[in-house]
Amino acid sequence: MYRFYLANMLLPVTPSKLSVKTKNMNKTVTLINEGEVNIMKTKGLREFSFELLLPFDRYSFTTMNRPKKQKSYLDKLNRLKINKKPFQFIVKRPKGFKTNIKVTLEDLSITEDAKEGRDIKVSITLKEYRHYGTKKVVFVQPTATVGEQPKQEEKKEEAKVAENRDSSTAQKPKTHVVKRGDTLWGLAKKYY
Numbered sequence: 001m002y003r004f005y006l007a008n009m010l011l012p013v014t015p016s017k018l019s020v021k022t023k024n025m026n027k028t029v030t031l032i033n034e035g036e037v038n039i040m041k042t043k044g045l046r047e048f049s050f051e052l053l054l055p056f057d058r059y060s061f062t063t064m065n066r067p068k069k070q071k072s073y074l075d076k077l078n079r080l081k082i083n084k085k086p087f088q089f090i091v092k093r094p095k096g097f098k099t100n101i102k103v104t105l106e107d108l109s110i111t112e113d114a115k116e117g118r119d120i121k122v123s124i125t126l127k128e129y130r131h132y133g134t135k136k137v138v139f140v141q142p143t144a145t146v147g148e149q150p151k152q153e154e155k156k157e158e159a160k161v162a163e164n165r166d167s168s169t170a171q172k173p174k175t176h177v178v179k180r181g182d183t184l185w186g187l188a189k190k191y192y
Helices: 070-082 152-164 184-191
Strands: 003-005 018-024 027-031 037-041 043-054 087-093 099-112 120-128 136-139 175-179
Touching: 003 070, 018 037, 037 152, 043 099, 070 120, 136 184, 175 184
Parallel strands: none
Antiparallel strands: 003 087, 018 043, 027 037, 043 120, 087 099, 099 120, 136 175
């Protein structure tokens, strides 16, 4: 039996269908005298969509002996929607591959229908989350010139200094935030 988890919440009824959509970010351009060409780019973020049944009563096909009340599921879904934080989406399949991916809750639609009795249907769309951020480069000042081995006296002196030094007097490494136009040669020249 499949099991679906949103964050740490096991869904009470496994959705009957899961759709996964991946868009390519390719760009079509028109070149003079060549016509259209397709510029290949990295694939886009995956989208997962499914319809969830929140039963009012316990059925034989529910994933738990005692499902929580509908309100607690709806509250948790609303928190996932407004928290602005990614969470884990896990699909466990028997004797098959497992989906375990960080996502955000993009769309949430709740439907109450007289045909369904007191059960509620929820349509959910999730989008894959990729972590992003700026990178820092840390340069550490070398103690010897390239190609030179430190002399025995220097090694002993460095060891003595290291023993006497506490963390408050330790030399802090220099940091540099890489900006557009920076080159490795230029940074080496600046810091060395």
